[in-house]
Amino acid sequence: MTDDVAIEIRDLAVTFGVDRGESNVVRNVDLDVYREETLGIVGESGSGKSMVALSLLDAVPEPGTVSGEVTYYPEDGDPISVLDLDPEELRRFRWEQVAMVFQGAMTSFNPVMSIRDHFRETLQDHGYDVPAGMERGKEILEQLYLDPDRVLDSHPHELSGGMQQRTLIALSLLLEPEVLLLDEPTAALDLLMQRSIIDLLRGIRETFDLTLVFITHDLPLLTKIADRMAVMYAFDFVEITETDQLLYHSAHPYTRALLSTTPDLTTPPDEIRTIEGNKPDPVEYISGCSYHPRCPMAEEKCHSIEPELMTVETEHEASCHYHAEVPETVPIRNNPRGVADE
Numbered sequence: 001m002t003d004d005v006a007i008e009i010r011d012l013a014v015t016f017g018v019d020r021g022e023s024n025v026v027r028n029v030d031l032d033v034y035r036e037e038t039l040g041i042v043g044e045s046g047s048g049k050s051m052v053a054l055s056l057l058d059a060v061p062e063p064g065t066v067s068g069e070v071t072y073y074p075e076d077g078d079p080i081s082v083l084d085l086d087p088e089e090l091r092r093f094r095w096e097q098v099a100m101v102f103q104g105a106m107t108s109f110n111p112v113m114s115i116r117d118h119f120r121e122t123l124q125d126h127g128y129d130v131p132a133g134m135e136r137g138k139e140i141l142e143q144l145y146l147d148p149d150r151v152l153d154s155h156p157h158e159l160s161g162g163m164q165q166r167t168l169i170a171l172s173l174l175l176e177p178e179v180l181l182l183d184e185p186t187a188a189l190d191l192l193m194q195r196s197i198i199d200l201l202r203g204i205r206e207t208f209d210l211t212l213v214f215i216t217h218d219l220p221l222l223t224k225i226a227d228r229m230a231v232m233y234a235f236d237f238v239e240i241t242e243t244d245q246l247l248y249h250s251a252h253p254y255t256r257a258l259l260s261t262t263p264d265l266t267t268p269p270d271e272i273r274t275i276e277g278n279k280p281d282p283v284e285y286i287s288g289c290s291y292h293p294r295c296p297m298a299e300e301k302c303h304s305i306e307p308e309l310m311t312v313e314t315e316h317e318a319s320c321h322y323h324a325e326v327p328e329t330v331p332i333r334n335n336p337r338g339v340a341d342e
């Protein structure tokens with residue numbers, strides 16, 4: 001992994017006007033994605049993970065509004081200010097520089113088109129040489145342990161869930177993007193297939209020199225692939241560091257609660273815990289630290305002063321006023337690697 005930056009996010013905010021007022025679903029987020037790393041974004045359902053990913057492609061659905069800066073630094077060429085691209089520039093950017101794979105491949109495919117037509121159309125739409133591109137597509141399918149001709153001749157519904165998801169990953173790599181965003185790409189799959197997709201992603205990352213941003217609420221799964229992790233809570237990142245550092249030395253009470261409530265295969269059902277307290281509401285403004293209503297360490301200061309991300313040590317940031325005391329005060333209750341221990 002190198003530490004030059006592929007994507008720089010500054011002061012990113014996403015809001016929706018809703019009946020109850022303004023829903024702030026991403027709040028002033030700063031984050032760097034390093035070239036050729038796998039960055040895992042983890043957090044409870046509804047914490048804003050998908051909205052951050054969609055913002056990287058300026059693809060937040062209407063009527064959401066996005067503000068702030070997202071700068072993409074291609075390996076060759078000038079930086080690109082993503083939120084300033086016009087529709088045509090954005091269309092090209094989305095597949096050729098940064099591609100995205102969502103949960104549930106079926107909704108990404110057109111059910112009446114063969115897979116070959118999906119590949120061909122993608123190449124044509126972007127002005128690529130179709131025969132050369134199809135050859136490349138076949139090689140990628142092979143890399144993903146798929147039989148290229150069989151898959152290309154199929155319609156989406158003729159493929160199993162795992163095959164569809166791998167086919168979608170292949171399609172997303174067709175135009176040689178440098179960055180691949182994966183939003184819960186294995187959520188609908190069984191454990192074995194999840195594991196094999198993770199192995200395949202590790203392989204293609206090496207082969208294609210990719211930068212991966214992997215979003216999930218499945219923390220044990222993420223530990224198998226992420227170099228670094230960014231933890232989201234209440235629509236902002238509360239801790240960012242290397243995976244092992246996060247698992248064994250996390251300095252934010254929320255991260256430690258998340259680790260403690262993450263079941264692994266050996267956790268008996270009656271011992272599965274949840275984090276106490278209510279999930280944050282994007283319409284409600286919480287003064288001070290957004291985690292203070294649920295935090296066992298909250299002091300007066302936490303009610304009134306919002307903590308910025310602070311340096312815990314090199315390459316480790318946490319937004320907690322008391323980050324130095326957190327490891328001793330908030331225990332992690334189970335094996336943080338969960339099922340990932342090998």
Ligand SMILES: Nc1ncnc2c1ncn2[C@@H]1O[C@H](COP(=O)(O)OP(=O)(O)OP(=O)(O)O)[C@@H](O)[C@H]1O
Nearest residue numbers: 016023025044045046047048049050051052217282
């Ligand atoms: N179209 C919309 N209008 C208003 N609010 C929305 C819209 N889409 C999403 N939200 C809200 O934005 C917040 C963040 O959603 P987001 O999908 O980013 O969460 P997430 O962390 O990815 O969750 P999950 O793991 O369940 O996908 C949620 O509170 C959600 O209800």
